[in-house]
Amino acid sequence: MSYASYRVMTRMLWPIAVSVAALRTVTGSREWGERVGRTPRTAAGSVWLHAASVGEVAAVTPLARALAVRGPGVFLTVVTPTGRAVAARSLADLTVSFAPLDFVTAVRRTLRSVGPRALLLTETELWPNTIYESAAAGLPVGVVNGRLSEKSLRRYTMIGSPLKGVVSRLSFAACRSETDASHFRELGLAQSRVTVVGDRKFDKLAAPLNDRERAGLRSSLGIPADAPVVVFGSVRPKEESEVAAAAAAVVDGFPGSRVVIAPRHLERVEHVVRALAVRGVESTLRSARDGAGAGRATVVDTTGELARLYAVGSVAFVGGTLAPYGGHDPLEPAAQGVPVVVGRHTETCRDSALRLLSAGAAVEVAEDGELAGELIRFLSDANARGEAGANALKAVAAGRGATARTVGFLESIGVLDGASG
Numbered sequence: 351m352s353y354a355s356y357r358v359m360t361r362m363l364w365p366i367a368v369s370v371a372a373l374r375t376v377t378g379s380r381e382w383g384e385r386v387g388r389t390p391r392t393a394a395g396s397v398w399l400h401a402a403s404v405g406e407v408a409a410v411t412p413l414a415r416a417l418a419v420r421g422p423g424v425f426l427t428v429v430t431p432t433g434r435a436v437a438a439r440s441l442a443d444l445t446v447s448f449a450p451l452d453f454v455t456a457v458r459r460t461l462r463s464v465g466p467r468a469l470l471l472t473e474t475e476l477w478p479n480t481i482y483e484s485a486a487a488g489l490p491v492g493v494v495n496g497r498l499s500e501k502s503l504r505r506y507t508m509i510g511s512p513l514k515g516v517v518s519r520l521s522f523a524a525c526r527s528e529t530d531a532s533h534f535r536e537l538g539l540a541q542s543r544v545t546v547v548g549d550r551k552f553d554k555l556a557a558p559l560n561d562r563e564r565a566g567l568r569s570s571l572g573i574p575a576d577a578p579v580v581v582f583g584s585v586r587p588k589e590e591s592e593v594a595a596a597a598a599a600v601v602d603g604f605p606g607s608r609v610v611i612a613p614r615h616l617e618r619v620e621h622v623v624r625a626l627a628v629r630g631v632e633s634t635l636r637s638a639r640d641g642a643g644a645g646r647a648t649v650v651d652t653t654g655e656l657a658r659l660y661a662v663g664s665v666a667f668v669g670g671t672l673a674p675y676g677g678h679d680p681l682e683p684a685a686q687g688v689p690v691v692v693g694r695h696t697e698t699c700r701d702s703a704l705r706l707l708s709a710g711a712a713v714e715v716a717e718d719g720e721l722a723g724e725l726i727r728f729l730s731d732a733n734a735r736g737e738a739g740a741n742a743l744k745a746v747a748a749g750r751g752a753t754a755r756t757v758g759f760l761e762s763i764g765v766l767d768g769a770s771g
Contacts (some may be wrong), residue, residue, distance in 0.1 A: 351510060351511075351512050352510055352511075352512065352514070352515070353478055353482070353512045353513070353514065353515040353516050354515075355512070355528075356478055356512035357454065357478075357479065357482075359621045359635075359656075360452065360453050360454065360479060361453070361454060362541065362641060363453070363456075364453045364455055364456075364705035365396035367385075367386055367451055367453060367456070368386060370382060370397045371383055371385065372384045376455070377538055381431070384447045384448040384450075385448050385450060385451050385454075385456065385552045385667055386450065386451065386453075386456045386459070387450045387456040387457070387458070387459025387460045387463070388463075389425075389447050389450075389459075389460050389463045390445050390446075390447050391445070392423055392425045392445035393421075393423030393445075393463055394421045394422070394464075394465045394641050395422045395423070395465060395466070395467045396422060396423035396424055396425040396445070396449050396465075396466055396467070396503075397423070397424050397425070397466060397470060397766075398425045398427065398460075398464060398466035398468065398469045398470065398484075398489075399413070399414055399416050399417065399424055399425065399426050399427070399470045399472070399494075399576055400427045400428075400469070400471050400472060400475055401426065401427070401428055401429075401433065401437070401472045401475070401482075402428065402429045402430065402433065402472070402473075402475050402634035403428065403429060403430040403433040403616065404430070404431070404432050404433050405427075406472050406473060407426075407428060407433050407437045407440070407471065407751070408436070408440075408551075408554055409415060409472065409473075409495055409549075409550050409551050409628065410494070410495065410604060411440055411548065412550055412553040412554055412694060412753040413439060413470075413494060413495075413550060413753050413756055413757070414426055414441055414444060415441070415656075415752040416753050416757050417757070417766075418441075418443065418444060420750070420757075420766065422733065423444070423445065424444045424445070425444075425445050425464050425466060425554075426441060426444050426445065426446045426758055427446075427450075428446065428447075428448060428449060428450065429448070429449055429475075434446060434447075436573050449480075450480070450581065452477040452478065452479045452485060453479055454479050457479055457480050457484070457501050458483055460501060461483065461484065461489075461620070463488050463646065465552065465765040467489070467490075467491060468489055468490045468491070468492075468760075468765050469481075469484045469489050469490070469492075469496070470492060470493075470494045471492070471493050471498050472494055472495050473493070473495050473496065474496075474498065475500060475514075476493075476498060476506070476513055476517065478512045478516045479515055480518050481517070481519055481520065482519060485519035485521070489516075490521045490522065490763075490764075491519060491520055491521055492521050492522035492523055492524070492543075492764045492765070493520065493523040493524065493525075493534070494522070494524045494550075494756055495520075495525075495526060495547075495549065495550050495752070495756075496523045496524060496525040496526065496530055496531075496534060497525070497526050497527075497530045498525075498533040498534055498537075499529050499533075499684055499694050500533070500686050502533075503533045503536060503537070503582075505522060507536070507537065509603065511691065514574060517537045517538065518537070520534075520537070520729070521539075521543060521759070521763075522539070522543040522765065523543070523544045523762075524540055524543070524545055524547045524755075524756045524759050524760070525544065525545065525546050525547065525700075526546070526547070526548065526549045526752075527546060527549075527701070528546050528601065529686070529711075530546075531544050531545065531546050533706050534585070535605070542763075543551070543579070543763060545755075547584075547709055547752045547756045547758050548749060548752035548753040548755065549701070549752055549758060550679065550752040550753055550756070551679075551702075552706075552746060552749035552750045552751075552752060553750055553752055553753045555681055555682065555685040555746060555749070555750075556657050556658065556685060556686075557685075558661070558685065558686050558687055558743065559658065559686060563661070564661050564662060567658060567659070567661060567662050568662050569717070571608075571610065571636070571648050571659075571662060572634070573608045573648075573662060574606065576606075576735075577606050577607060577608050578600075578606070578607040578608070578611055578664045578729045579607065579608045579663050579664050579682065580596075580597070580600050580607070580608075580609045580610070580663060580664065580666070580667065580725050580729070581608065581609075581610045581611075581612070581660050581662065581665075581666040581667070581688070582596075582597065582609065582610065582611040582612065582666075582667045582669065583612050583656050583659075583660060583661035583666060583667070583668050583678070583682070584612065584613075584614045584656070584668060584669040584670055584678035584679075585612065585613045585614060585618075585669040586613075586614050586669050586670050586672075586673060586675050587618060587621070588609070588671075588672070588673035588675075589669055589693075590613075590618070590621055590622055590625045591625060591670040592672055592718060592719075592721055593611060593622075593625075593630050593669070593672075593721070594622070594625035594626050594628070594631070595629060595722060596667070596721045596722035597611060597626060597629070597631055597647055597723040598626070598629035598630060598631050599646070599725075599726065600722070600725055600726065600729065601631055603645045603726055603729075604726075607646070607729070608646055608647070608648070609631075609646065609648070610647070610648045610659055610662065610663070611626075611633075611647060611648070611649050612649065612656050612709065613649075613650070614649035614669060614670065614678070616651060616653070618677060619635070619649055619650075619651045622649050623635075623649055626647055626649070628677075629674050631645075631647050631670065632645040632646060632647065633645045633646075633648065633649050634647070634648055634649070635648075635649055635651045636648055636649065636650045636651055636652050636679035637651050637652055640644070648669040651689060655708065656682070657682045657686075659689070660682055660683035660685075660688055661686040661688045663686075663688045664688070664689075664726055664728065664729060664735060665688060665689045665690075665691065665728040665729065665735065666683035666688045666689070666690055666691070667690075667691045667692070667721065667725065668680045668683065668690060668691070668692050671688060671693030671695045671696055672695065672715075672721065673693075673695065673726040674695045674698045675695060676693055676695060676696070676699070677692065677693075677696040677697065677698055677699040677700075677703065678699065679699055679702060680692055680696075680699060680702050680703055680706055680712060681702050681746060681749075682711070683725055683742070684706055684711055684742035684743070684745060684746050685728075685742075685743075685746045686740040687728075687740035687742055687743045688714065688739060688742065689709060689711065689713075689728055689734075689735055689739050689742060690706055690712035690713075690738075690742065691712065691713055691714075691715060691721065691725060691728075692713075692714055692715070693713060693714065693715055693716075693721075693723050694714055694715070694716050696714075704743055705749065706742065706745055709741045709742070709744065709745040710737065710738060710741045710743035711738050711739075711741040711744075711745050712738070712742070713738075730753050
């Protein structure tokens with residue numbers, strides 16, 4: 351479908367969108383009002399920053415805060431209800447709204463209401479009418495934390511793509527990697543308007559806990575200060591049996607050792623408890639810990655604290671990688687200076703995994719039964735453990751700074767004013 355056809359189609363569908371919005375508004379929902387361009391009040395001249403869902407909101411949060419301190423404001427739009435809820439909590443001082451649907455009238459309403467100075471789209475959130483209308487209104491329109499795969503590049507440039515005639519209206523791209531940058535240049539962006547800033551996911555990683563904080567966290571888990579600890583994070587159902595076996599091998603092989611196991615989803619807590627019990631490992635729920643629990647294993651039944659819990663580990667396993675789930679973020683334990691073990695299924699976090707593997711901060715286990723052996727090797731070798739932990743901190747530190755580089759780039763091309771005193 352060409353852009354001209356896409357534009358005609360969305361114009362024809364607009365009355366349906368308005369009708370749905372009217373019905374939803376009657377029921378008290380403001381979501382559809384925002385989706386058809388009835389935006390919340392915001393400061394004139396704000397930067398319009400668009401993210402899609404929870405992951406993009408988390409990645410863009412450091413940039414949103416950096417832009418906000420420069421004034422006059424940030425207008426953050428999202429696509430999903432969960433993304434909006436997370437943004438409203440983590441960026442409560444900003445104006446947060448559902449993004450307008452990619453209809454000409456909805457986009458024009460938003461532009462008139464907000465009067466933004468620029469539109470920053472995150473990653474691959476490229477919407478034809480939104481880009482076209484914003485550029486036609488004179489806004490600089492570009493991509494931040496930009497990523498563009500070879501497959502997406504072919505799709506965007508093929509004859510009949512609604513984006514083929516629109517991507518030329520992008521005026522800049524701040525990209526995660528040189529590969530992404532080269533793909534944006536192939537779309538027609540000028541060399542001077544494309545740069546590599548790195549991935550902002552490093553900037554959202556927590557700083558390493560200090561010794562006092564680590565000691566307090568260990569105490570809250572009932573873990574002695576000198577006990578070896580393995581943290582198993584984001585464990586998925588098909589991994590539970592092997593994780594439980596590895597946990598049993600650790601507690602059997604190292605007197606005084608402890609394991610902390612965090613299933614990816616809370617409904618799996620009881621399954622993990624049973625899997626440990628079958629192997630003779632007594633466990634205690636995190637919510638029941640008062641610093642004096644009896645079990646050698648703690649099963650995490652709370653939310654939102656795994657990134658911190660990694661800090662108590664001597665070594666960490668990151669789940670979703672033993673079975674074909676695609677993997678979860680291995681940077682969180684690395685940011686705490688903890689050596690990382692992953693399986694071979696890291697498709698959705700491959701860049702992060704490769705960074706840690708090449709830095710000597712992580713190891714990959716390729717076959718069933720290898721997990722326990724790798725964990726025990728780390729626990730048995732203080733030098734290897736210390737070296738990998740130091741490499742992890744260096745790898746994360748080297749990745750930080752994408753937010754500052756993005757802001758500097760936006761200043762250099764005139765999208766933002768120079769830094770204020």
